[in-house]
Amino acid sequence: MPPNLEVLCTGDELLGGAVSDTNTAMFARLLAPLGLQVKRTTVVGDAQADIAAALRELCARADVVLLCGGLGPTEDDRTAAAVAMVLGVPLTTDHEALSRLEARLTGLGRAVGPNNRRQANVPQGCTVLQSEVGTAPGFLVRCGGARVFVMPGVPAEAQWFVEHHVTAALREQSHGVVRKQTLRVVGLPESALDTLVAGLADGVAGASLHFRTVFPENHLTIQVRGAVAATVEDTLERLVTHAHGRLGAAVVGDDGRSLPAVLRDILKARGQTLAAAESCTGGLLQKLVTDEPGSSAVFLGGVVAYSNDVKTGLLGVPKATWMEHGAVSAPVAALMATGIREKLGATHALSITGVAGPEGGTPQKPVGTVFVGLAGPHGVETRALLLHGDRERIRMSAAMSALMWLLQVLRA
Amino acid sequence: MPPNLEVLCTGDELLGGAVSDTNTAMFARLLAPLGLQVKRTTVVGDAQADIAAALRELCARADVVLLCGGLGPTEDDRTAAAVAMVLGVPLTTDHEALSRLEARLTGLGRAVGPNNRRQANVPQGCTVLQSEVGTAPGFLVRCGGARVFVMPGVPAEAQWFVEHHVTAALREQSHGVVRKQTLRVVGLPESALDTLVAGLADGVAGASLHFRTVFPENHLTIQVRGAVAATVEDTLERLVTHAHGRLGAAVVGDDGRSLPAVLRDILKARGQTLAAAESCTGGLLQKLVTDEPGSSAVFLGGVVAYSNDVKTGLLGVPKATWMEHGAVSAPVAALMATGIREKLGATHALSITGVAGPEGGTPQKPVGTVFVGLAGPHGVETRALLLHGDRERIRMSAAMSALMWLLQVLRA
Numbered sequence: 001m002p003p004n005l006e007v008l009c010t011g012d013e014l015l016g017g018a019v020s021d022t023n024t025a026m027f028a029r030l031l032a033p034l035g036l037q038v039k040r041t042t043v044v045g046d047a048q049a050d051i052a053a054a055l056r057e058l059c060a061r062a063d064v065v066l067l068c069g070g071l072g073p074t075e076d077d078r079t080a081a082a083v084a085m086v087l088g089v090p091l092t093t094d095h096e097a098l099s100r101l102e103a104r105l106t107g108l109g110r111a112v113g114p115n116n117r118r119q120a121n122v123p124q125g126c127t128v129l130q131s132e133v134g135t136a137p138g139f140l141v142r143c144g145g146a147r148v149f150v151m152p153g154v155p156a157e158a159q160w161f162v163e164h165h166v167t168a169a170l171r172e173q174s175h176g177v178v179r180k181q182t183l184r185v186v187g188l189p190e191s192a193l194d195t196l197v198a199g200l201a202d203g204v205a206g207a208s209l210h211f212r213t214v215f216p217e218n219h220l221t222i223q224v225r226g227a228v229a230a231t232v233e234d235t236l237e238r239l240v241t242h243a244h245g246r247l248g249a250a251v252v253g254d255d256g257r258s259l260p261a262v263l264r265d266i267l268k269a270r271g272q273t274l275a276a277a278e279s280c281t282g283g284l285l286q287k288l289v290t291d292e293p294g295s296s297a298v299f300l301g302g303v304v305a306y307s308n309d310v311k312t313g314l315l316g317v318p319k320a321t322w323m324e325h326g327a328v329s330a331p332v333a334a335l336m337a338t339g340i341r342e343k344l345g346a347t348h349a350l351s352i353t354g355v356a357g358p359e360g361g362t363p364q365k366p367v368g369t370v371f372v373g374l375a376g377p378h379g380v381e382t383r384a385l386l387l388h389g390d391r392e393r394i395r396m397s398a399a400m401s402a403l404m405w406l407l408q409v410l411r412a
Numbered sequence: 413m414p415p416n417l418e419v420l421c422t423g424d425e426l427l428g429g430a431v432s433d434t435n436t437a438m439f440a441r442l443l444a445p446l447g448l449q450v451k452r453t454t455v456v457g458d459a460q461a462d463i464a465a466a467l468r469e470l471c472a473r474a475d476v477v478l479l480c481g482g483l484g485p486t487e488d489d490r491t492a493a494a495v496a497m498v499l500g501v502p503l504t505t506d507h508e509a510l511s512r513l514e515a516r517l518t519g520l521g522r523a524v525g526p527n528n529r530r531q532a533n534v535p536q537g538c539t540v541l542q543s544e545v546g547t548a549p550g551f552l553v554r555c556g557g558a559r560v561f562v563m564p565g566v567p568a569e570a571q572w573f574v575e576h577h578v579t580a581a582l583r584e585q586s587h588g589v590v591r592k593q594t595l596r597v598v599g600l601p602e603s604a605l606d607t608l609v610a611g612l613a614d615g616v617a618g619a620s621l622h623f624r625t626v627f628p629e630n631h632l633t634i635q636v637r638g639a640v641a642a643t644v645e646d647t648l649e650r651l652v653t654h655a656h657g658r659l660g661a662a663v664v665g666d667d668g669r670s671l672p673a674v675l676r677d678i679l680k681a682r683g684q685t686l687a688a689a690e691s692c693t694g695g696l697l698q699k700l701v702t703d704e705p706g707s708s709a710v711f712l713g714g715v716v717a718y719s720n721d722v723k724t725g726l727l728g729v730p731k732a733t734w735m736e737h738g739a740v741s742a743p744v745a746a747l748m749a750t751g752i753r754e755k756l757g758a759t760h761a762l763s764i765t766g767v768a769g770p771e772g773g774t775p776q777k778p779v780g781t782v783f784v785g786l787a788g789p790h791g792v793e794t795r796a797l798l799l800h801g802d803r804e805r806i807r808m809s810a811a812m813s814a815l816m817w818l819l820q821v822l823r824a
Contacts, residue, residue, distance in 0.1 A: 015450040017440035018624055020432050024455065028429035038427040040466070041455040043436065054452070057469075189520075191485040191527050198487075211486050212425050213566065221430075276716070282702025283695030286716045290694025293770050293803055301722035303715055304688070304698045310713035310756055314726065344722055358705050388520050391705055 003063035003170070005031070007041040010051050010069035010079055011153055014043050023068050023158050030162050035176045035225065046070060051082035059086075059144035064170065066162070069153030071136035073115040080139075083150060084123040087143060091121040094128045097137035104135055129165045133157050138165065179236045180223040183243055184252040186216060186259060186404045193218050196246045200239060206232070207239060215393065216400045217252070217259075249408050259403050260292045266410050267298035267347075274406075275346035276302035277315055277336040278399075279327065279353040280370065285399040300344045305336065315339035328353050330371050330382040337373030338380050349375045350402045354385075356394045370398045374405055415475035415582075417443070419453040422463050422481035422491055423565055426455050435480050435570050442574050445590050446582055447637070458482060463494035471498075471556035476582065478574070481565025483548040485527040492551075495562060496535040499555060503533040506540045509549035516547055541577040545569050550577065591648045592635040595655055596664040598628060598671060598816045605630050608658045612651060618644070619651060627805065628812045629664070629671075661820050671815050672704045678822050679710035679759075686818075687758035688714035689727055689748040690811075691739065691765040692782065697811040712756045717748065727751035740765050742783050742794040749785030750792050761787045762814045766797075768806045782810045786817055 009021045024041045031038070042058065044050040051070065058065050070079030084091050098120035105112050119136040122128055129138035129151070138151040138161050149169075151161035185193055190213055197220060201207040206225040211218065222239045226232040244251055252259045267274060276286050283304045289295055305311040308327050312319050317335040325331045333351050341349035354370030361367035368387040373380060383405065387397045421433045436453045443450070454470065456462040463482065470477050482491030496503050510532035517524050531548040534540055541550035541563070550563035550573050559581075563573035597605055602625055609632060613619040622633040634651045638644040652666055664671045679686060688698050695716045701707055717723040720739050724731050729747040737743045745763050753761035766782030773779035780799040785792060795817065799809045 015436065015440055015453065017437045017444060018622065020434045020437045021453075022432045024427065025429045025432045028427055032429060039457070040462070041427065041433075041453075043453040043455075045451070050452070189522060191525060192522075194486040194527055195525060209488075210424055210428070211484075211488065212430060278695075280702075281699075282707070282711075283690075283698030283714075283716065284702075286695030286718075287693075287699045290696075290716075290718065291804070291807075295694070296718055296772075299694075299718050301716045301718040301726070302695075303726070304695065304702075304713045306698075306702065306708055306711050306713035307756075313755065314713070314715070343725065344719075360708075386521065392703070395703075 002036055002176075004039050004061065005036055005064040005066070006039055006058050006062040008051075008054055008058055008065055008067045009041065009043045009153060010046060010067070011043075012045045012076065014069075015045050022155055023153065026155060026159055027066055027162060030159070030167065031170070032178055034167065034171055035178050036170060046076040046078060048078040048082045048085065051079055052086050055082065055086050055143065055148070059146040059148065062146045065143075065146050065148040066166065067148055067150045068158045071119065071138070071150070071152045073113075073119055073135070075115075079150060080121055080123060083139075083141060083143075083148070087123055087125075087141060089124040092124045093117075093120050094122050094137060095120075097122070097128055097130060100130060100137075101135045129161060131157070131161070132164075133160045140165075140169070176225055176227045177229045177232050178223060178225045179229075179232050180221050181236060181240050181254055182219050182221045182256070183240070183247065183254045184259070185218045185220060185247060185250050186252055186400055188218060188247070188250045190218050193220060193247070197243055200242055200246070204235060204239065207235060216396050220247075249411070252404070252407070258292070259400065259407065260289050260295070263289070263403060263407055263410070264292050264295050264298055266407075268294075272347035273298055273300050273345075275300050275340045275344040275349045277340040277349065277351040278302065278304050279306060279311070279336070280356040281352045281354075281395050281399050282306060284395050285350065285352060285402060288399055288403065300346050302340055302344070302349075311336060315343070326365065328355055328365050328369055328371060330373075330384060333371035333373035333382045334375075334380045337375035337382075341375040347377065348406060349373075350406060351375075352398050352402055354387075354394070354398055356391045356398075358391060368394050370394070370401075372398070372402045372405060374402070374409065376409070414448055416451050416473065417448055417476040417478070418451055418470050418474040420463075420466055420470055420477055420479045421453065421455045421565060422458060422479070423455075424457045424488070426481075427457050434567055435565065438567060438571055439478055439574060442571070442579065443582070444635075445592070446579060447588050447590055448582060458488040458490060460490040460494045460497065463491055464498050467494065467498050467555065467560070471558040471560065474558045477555075477558050477560040478578065479560055479562045480570045483531065483550070483562070483564045485531050485547070487527075489530075491562060492533055492535060495538075495551075495553060495555075495560070499535055499537075499553060501536040504536045505529075505532050506534050506549060507532075509534070509540055509542060512542060512549070513547045541573060543569070543573070544576075545572045552577075552581070588637060588639055589641045589644050590635060590637045591641075591644050592633050593648055593652050593666055594631050594633045594668070595652070595659065595666045596671070597630045597632060597659060597662050598664055598812055600630060600659070600662045602630050605632060605659070609655055612654055612658070616647060616651065619647060628808050632659075661823070664816070664819070670704065671812065671819065672701050672707070675701070675815060675819055675822070676704050676707050676710055678819075680706075684759035685710055685712050685757075687712050687752045687756040687761040689752040689761065689763040690714065690716050691718060691723070691748070692768040693764045693766075693807050693811045694718060696807050697762065697764060697814060700811055700815065712758050714752055714756070714761075723748060727755070738777065740767055740777050740781055740783060742785075742796060745783035745785035745794045746787075746792045749787035749794075753787040759789065760818060761785075762818060763787075764810050764814055766799075766806070766810055768803045768810075770803060780806050782806070782813075784810070784814045784817060786814070786821065788821070
C-alpha cells in the first residue's frame with residue numbers, strides 16, 4: 001500500500017480571497033512518478049492554535065504530512081511554534097541554518113534583524129532540512145504515526161524542498177508505477193463522453209477513468225497503476241486505443257497539444273495556409289490560432305468584419321446579400337470565407353458570423369445562432385450552429401467549432 | 413461572533429496535479445462584504461467514503477459548510493450519495509429539478525440519459541436550491557450543528573450558487589458593515605503601485621489596503637469596516653479620492669468596468685468609432701474590445717495582418733516600407749493605423765506590430781519589441797515598447813498598452 005499522504009497549507013492569504021493554494025497540485029505532479037497520491041489537503045490561516053489543531057488531526061490518520069507555509073520572518077509566521085507545541089518540545093536555534101541565513105542576507109546586502117534570526121528556530125529534536133533557496137530551513141519531525149515535512153509556502157521554495165528533500169525520503173516507500181494519458185475532446189458534452197466510454201476500464205486491473213471539463217474541451221484521463229512498468233504501459237496503450245475507437249473524430253489528440261497546435265502542425269506538414277474572417281467572434285479565432293508559437297508558418301491573417309460595411313468593403317460581400325439574408329446567414333458566411341481566401345491567397349479559410357448576445361437576438365435568429373463557413377481547394381461549405389451560454393461561451397464555442405471542423409476535414 | 417465557516421471541495425482532479433481549488437478564494441471574496449471569513453478549507457477526492465468522513469468532521473466543528481463538487485452526471489460524481497449517507501437518509505428525485513434539467517438539455521438539443529437524471533437525486537428532506545446555470549441543483553441540509561450548502565464545483569456554477577442562494581441565507585448573520593472599492597491600474601508594476609499608495613490608510617480606523625495582480629492589471633482594493641454604514645462609506649469615498657490623486661492616469665476606473673468597457677462607453681457617448689490592425693497580437697486586441705457586449709456600437713472591425721503581404725494587400729502598407737524598416741517598425745505601425753482608419757472610416761485606429769516570440773528576435777529587435785500606432789482626427793503617432801515575459805504576456809501587455817494609450821488620449 002502506498003502511504004496515506006496529506007497536505008497542510010497555512011496562511012491567511014489562502015483563505016482571504018487573494019490567492020489559491022497551488023502547492024497541492026505541484027506536489028501531486030512531483031510525487032506521481034513515485035506512485036504517490038495526495039489523499040487530502042487542509043488549508044488553515046495563520047493562527048498558531050489552528051495550525052496545531054489541524055496538525056494533530058492529520059497526524060492521527062496520515063503516514064506522511066507535507067506542511068507548508070508560516071516559516072517566514074514576520075510575526076504572522078507561527079508554524080515552527082505550532083509544531084513544537086504539538087510535539088511538546090521547545091524551539092531551539094539551528095546554528096547551521098542561522099549561518100546560512102546570515103550569509104545569504106549579507107550576500108544580498110541586507111541587514112540581519114531579530115525577525116530573520118527567528119527563522120533559524122526549529123523544534124528540538126527535529127531533522128533540519130537546509131535550504132538553498134529563500135532564508136528559512138525546513139524540518140522533518142515524527143508526530144503520531146506520521147512523518148511531517150515542514151517547508152516554506154512560497155511555491156518556488158516549496159517545490160525546491162519537495163525535489164531536494166521529500167522525494168528522496170519517500171522514494172523508498174514508492175509502490176509500483178502510475179502512467180496516465182489524456183484525450184482532449186471537443187464537441188461532446190461531458191455526459192455523452194461518459195456514456196461513450198462507459199465500462200472501458202471495467203475489469204482492467206489498476207485502471208481508472210477521470211473526466212474534467214476545461215471549457216470548451218472535455219478531457220478524459222486514463223490512468224493505470226501496477227507493479228511492472230512494461231505491463232502498465234501496455235495496458236494504458238490498449239485502453240487509449242479503445243477510447244479513440246469509441247470517441248472517433250471528436251478527439252483532438254492525446255499528446256497534450258491544443259487544437260490550434262494540431263492544426264498548425266498538419267498545415268505546416270502539408271505546406272498549406274489558413275486565413276479567417278470573423279464577425280461575432282471579433283478576433284477570438286485568430287487569437288487562438290496565433291496563441292501558438294510558430295503559427296506564422298501557416299496563418300496569413302484575416303479580417304474582423306464587425307460592422308456590415310466592413311464585410312462589404314474588406315471582404316467583397318455584396319450589400320444585397322446581407323440586406324436580403326441578414327448578416328447572420330449561411331450566404332454571408334460562405335462569401336466571407338471565399339472572400340478572405342481569395343484576398344489572401346490561402347489554402348483554407350474559416351468564417352464566423354452570428355449573434356453572441358446578450359442583445360441582437362430575434363425569434364428567427366436567437367442569441368447563439370452562428371454560421372460557420374469553410375472555403376478550401378474543393379469549394380465552400382457552411383454550417384449552422386445553435387450555441388448556448390453567455391456571450392463568452394458562445395464566442396468560444398463558435399471559434400472552437402470552426403477549428404474542429406477544419407481539423408476533421410483535414411483528417412478525412 | 414460571525415459563524416465558523418468551512419469549505420469542503422471534492423474532486424480527484426483537485427488532488428491530481430491538474431487543477432487547483434480556486435473556489436475558496438472566490439467564496440472568500442463574495443462573503444467578505446458580509447463580514448464572513450473562511451476558517452478552513454478541506455479538499456478530498458471523489459471517493460464517497462472520503463467525502464462522507466470529511467463532512468462528518470466539518471459538521472462537528474463548523475456552523476456553516478460550503479461543500480462543492482461531485483454533482484455532475486458521471487459515475488465519479490458521488491457527493492449527493494455521500495451527504496445522504498452521513499445523514500442516514502435515502503436519495504429521492506426532486507421533480508422540479510428534474511423538469512428544469514430536462515427542459516435545459518432538451519433546449520440544448522441534447523438527449524436526457526439516465527446519467528443526467530441522476531443529477532436530480534437529492535437527500536430526502538433537504539432544501540433543494542434550484543439552478544439556472546448548469547444542470548445540477550444544489551441543496552441545503554442541517555448536519556450536526558452545521559448548515560451545509562451543497563453546490564457544483566465548476567467555479568462559474570459555484571459562484572452563481574453563492575451569489576443566489578448562500579449570501580441571502582447568511583446575510584442575517586452578518587456583523588457590522590464592510591465596504592470596499594477596487595481601483596484597476598494598468599501600466600504600473602505592483603511594487604510601484606505599493607510605493608505610490610504607501611501610508612494611505614495609516615491611522616484611518618477600520619481601513620486596509622489590498623493588492624492583487626490580475627495580469628495585466630493591478631488591483632488596489634480599499635476596504636473599510638465599521639459599525640455605521642454612513643461613516644464607513646464616507647471614509648471609503650475619501651480614501652478612494654486620495655488614491656486617484658496619487659495614481660493619476662494609470663487608473664482605468666473604480667467601478668468594476670474593464671478597460672475595453674470604459675473605452676466603449678466614452679466612444680459611444682461621443683459618437684466615435686474604432687478600428688484596429690494587428691500583427692503580433694493576432695486578433696487579441698479586437699477580441700478584448702469585442703468581449704464587451706455592446707461593442708458593436710463603436711467598434712467597426714479590423715485586420716489581422718500576420719503575414720507581410722497582408723499588411724500590403726489589405727492595409728496598403730507599401731512593400732518598400734517593410735523591406736526598408738522591417739515589419740516591426742514605427743513607420744509600419746503608423747501606416748497600419750492610418751491604413752485601417754481610412755479603409756473603415758473610423759474616428760480612431762490602433763495598430764500593433766512586434767516580436768511576440770519565442771522565435772523571431774534579433775539583437776536590434778529582441779523578443780518583446782513592439783510598436784503601437786494610434787491614428788485619429790489629429791494625425792498619427794507611434795510608441796515603441798520593450799515588453800517582458802513569455803509570448804502570452806507580451807501579447808497581452810501589447811494589446812492592453814495600446815488600449816490604455818487610447819484611453820489616456822481620450823481623457824486628455
